[in-house]
Every structure is written in C-alpha cells, then in structure tokens.
Amino acid sequence: MLIQNLFEPYEIEYMELNECPVGIHKNTYFELVYILKGSGVHHVGENQFNYSKGTLFLLLPQHAHSFDVRELTTFLFIRFNDTYLKAQQVKDVHSMMSNWIQKMEYILQCNYHLPGCILHNANDKPLIGGLMDALIGELVNQHEYYREVIQQLVNTVLTIVARNIWMINAGKATPRNDHAAAMIRYIHEQIYSPDQLKAEKIAAHFNISPGYIHEYFRKHLGESLQQYIAGYKMKLVENRLLYSKMRVSEIVQELGFTDESHLNRFFKKHTGLSPTAFRKTKRALPLSPTNADTNLTQ
CATH class of the missing domain: 1.10.10.60 (Homeodomain-like)
Structure with a gap:
C-alpha cells in the first residue's frame, strides 16, 4: 500500500479534482481535508462516508483511506505533524497559548474517534468555512506577512477541531454529567504534572471528599x-x-x-x-x- 510522508512541519494544498490522484493509501502525518464544493465518498478502512460542501475530515497517521469523486470537488488539505505542534508552544505562563500543546493532545490521543465529518457542533461549521476561505485568500494573494497569518489561521482551525473531538468524547463518556466531563478535562490538562493528579488534589479541585473521588469516577466513567x-x-x-x-x-x-x-x-x-x-x-x-x-x- 502507498504510504505518503511529510518532510516539513506543515503543508497546505488547494486543488480541484474530478478523480482522486492516488488509490487507497496511508499517511505518516495528520491531515485535515475540507470540502469547498463537490460531492463523493470518502473511504476510511472498511467505512464509507458521503461528503459534500462543508465536510471536514480528520485523518490520523496510518488511516488507510481514499476518495471516490462523484462530482467535481475542490479540496483544501492541511497536513501537519508533531513537529509543527511542538513549535507552537509558548512558554509565557500568562499567554493563552502556553498550554496549547496540552489541548492539542485531544487530536493526538483520540485515535478512537469515529471517522467521518469531525464537525459535530453546528455553530462551528460556518466558522470553519470562513477560516478556510481566509486561508485560501492568503495562499492566493500572498500579501505581506501572509505566512504568519496562515499559521494563525491553521492554529485556530486545529483548536476548533480539538473542541469538537472533546465534545464527542466527553459526551460519550458522560452524557448527562458536566462535572465528570470537567474532571476529564482537568486530567488532560494536568497530565504533565503528576503531583496535580493525586486523588486528594483532584478531590480538592472539585470539592469532593478524597474518600469519594474513586467511587465517583468509577460511577460516571466506568473505570477507576x-x-x-x-x-x-x-x-x-x-x-x-x-x-x-x-x-x-x-x-x-x-x-x-x-x-x-x-x-x-x-x-x-x-x-x-x-x-x-x-x-x-x-x-x-x-x-x-x-x-x-x-x-x-x-
């Protein structure tokens, strides 16, 4: 099977196709595929998903996939790897970007999310559409500082994708319990600080008795x-x-x-x-x- 590689931290490609130039293949990087117009079928493993304008796919490394173009389709591909994500980290604790990498771990670790359009929050669909249009405008016009603008736009897209993955998986684990979902989010954010993941620390953060935290977690998450x-x-x-x-x-x-x-x-x-x-x-x-x-x- 064809394996495609990425030798730069990220790459953006914008193209109009009436057929997929490659058959089923795998990537060694992460890839976002946005449909600007057209329709067809996206094959991921044994699954098939119809696509149309506004569909956004997230492909993880080693996903075997291909596109069956039914109607002339305009694709926007955003390809990135771990090197790109690491380069975005800001060490200033006062910056909202200081824990950006931790938040992006939702993309890196949630490889059990279901294939298909990643946009499950209806309010994010027009937002992503506007960001993609802006990306294309920067690529085409290439005004001063266009590379910096593109990087900020890509980061915003990735953050919205991470939010949608979070919503999918938090809802799956805790369909009627926002408190438990917040507990999961806390664990994800503090995973780099083991001292903050002690039962007594988590219990204090959520105002729960240390003796009850284990029972509470198992009750709402199904595991210890x-x-x-x-x-x-x-x-x-x-x-x-x-x-x-x-x-x-x-x-x-x-x-x-x-x-x-x-x-x-x-x-x-x-x-x-x-x-x-x-x-x-x-x-x-x-x-x-x-x-x-x-x-x-x-």
Missing part, C-alpha cells in the same frame, strides 16, 4: 481514576514513540516519569514491550527521507 490516567498517559507515550523523533529520555521528562526505568516498567506492564522495542516494531514515521516510500508534492 488510576486506570483512566494510566490509559491516557499510555496513549501519549505511544504517539510520541510512533509519530515523533523524541528520545525516551525526553518522553520521561515531559510526562513526569521518575526515570527511564520507571517508564520502561510502566510501558511494559501495559504492552509487554519496552518503549524501544515498541518503537522498532511498530514505528510509522521514517527517520529520514531515504526511508520514505513516496513523498507528497504540491
């Missing part, structure tokens, strides 16, 4: 607090091993493990493999262009 935190952290570690060039020592530092031995024990308990063995056997990201099967060109 420790299971949820461990599962979420595992997903983050796997994503870094598969889709980034981060060293194990860097993952240890970022996610608050004591040392590499601690991470090895944690990871092996859940997968039966060490992080290094997991990366060698399941890596999806080529380390250099010489390992690439094919490169996507504009």
Whole structure:
C-alpha cells in the first residue's frame, strides 16, 4: 500500500479534482481535508462516508483511506505533524497559548474517534468555512506577512477541531454529567504534572471528599481514576514513540516519569514491550527521507 510522508512541519494544498490522484493509501502525518464544493465518498478502512460542501475530515497517521469523486470537488488539505505542534508552544505562563500543546493532545490521543465529518457542533461549521476561505485568500494573494497569518489561521482551525473531538468524547463518556466531563478535562490538562493528579488534589479541585473521588469516577466513567490516567498517559507515550523523533529520555521528562526505568516498567506492564522495542516494531514515521516510500508534492 502507498504510504505518503511529510518532510516539513506543515503543508497546505488547494486543488480541484474530478478523480482522486492516488488509490487507497496511508499517511505518516495528520491531515485535515475540507470540502469547498463537490460531492463523493470518502473511504476510511472498511467505512464509507458521503461528503459534500462543508465536510471536514480528520485523518490520523496510518488511516488507510481514499476518495471516490462523484462530482467535481475542490479540496483544501492541511497536513501537519508533531513537529509543527511542538513549535507552537509558548512558554509565557500568562499567554493563552502556553498550554496549547496540552489541548492539542485531544487530536493526538483520540485515535478512537469515529471517522467521518469531525464537525459535530453546528455553530462551528460556518466558522470553519470562513477560516478556510481566509486561508485560501492568503495562499492566493500572498500579501505581506501572509505566512504568519496562515499559521494563525491553521492554529485556530486545529483548536476548533480539538473542541469538537472533546465534545464527542466527553459526551460519550458522560452524557448527562458536566462535572465528570470537567474532571476529564482537568486530567488532560494536568497530565504533565503528576503531583496535580493525586486523588486528594483532584478531590480538592472539585470539592469532593478524597474518600469519594474513586467511587465517583468509577460511577460516571466506568473505570477507576488510576486506570483512566494510566490509559491516557499510555496513549501519549505511544504517539510520541510512533509519530515523533523524541528520545525516551525526553518522553520521561515531559510526562513526569521518575526515570527511564520507571517508564520502561510502566510501558511494559501495559504492552509487554519496552518503549524501544515498541518503537522498532511498530514505528510509522521514517527517520529520514531515504526511508520514505513516496513523498507528497504540491
């Protein structure tokens, strides 16, 4: 199967097609596909989804997919990788962008979200439409500072996508409990600060008795607090091993493990493999262009 790679942090492509130029294929990067006009069918694995104007697809690394164009279609492709996301992080704690990476983890870790149009919030559809039109305008006109404007527009699109993924999954886990959904959001935001994920800290934050926090979490989420935190952290570690060039020592530092031995024990308990063995056997990201099967060109 064809595998397409991205050798820059991000790439935007705007094209009109009456047929898909490639058959079923996989990417080693994240891709947003927006339909400006036209109709057809998007094949993702064994699933099929009709598309039309305003549809937005989020494709995760290693999703096997293709498009069957039924009516002349104008596509806007936004391709990005972990390197792009990391480059957006702002260290100023007073900036609203300081925890942007943590929020974007919704995209990186929610690879269980259902394929299909990612826009489940009706109010976001016209907002995304306007942003995509603005992106195209900047690409075509290329006025002064157009690259900086494009980057800000892309970040806004990604943030809206993350919001929709959050709404889908929070609603799935806690259909009638906003308090439990807020608890999940707190865990996601504090995953890099292990001290803040202690039961007594979470209980104090949500004004719940420390003795009741475990029962409350299991009642509303269907698993224990420790299971949820461990599962979420595992997903983050796997994503870094598969889709980034981060060293194990860097993952240890970022996610608050004591040392590499601690991470090895944690990871092996859940997968039966060490992080290094997991990366060698399941890596999806080529380390250099010489390992690439094919490169996507504009």
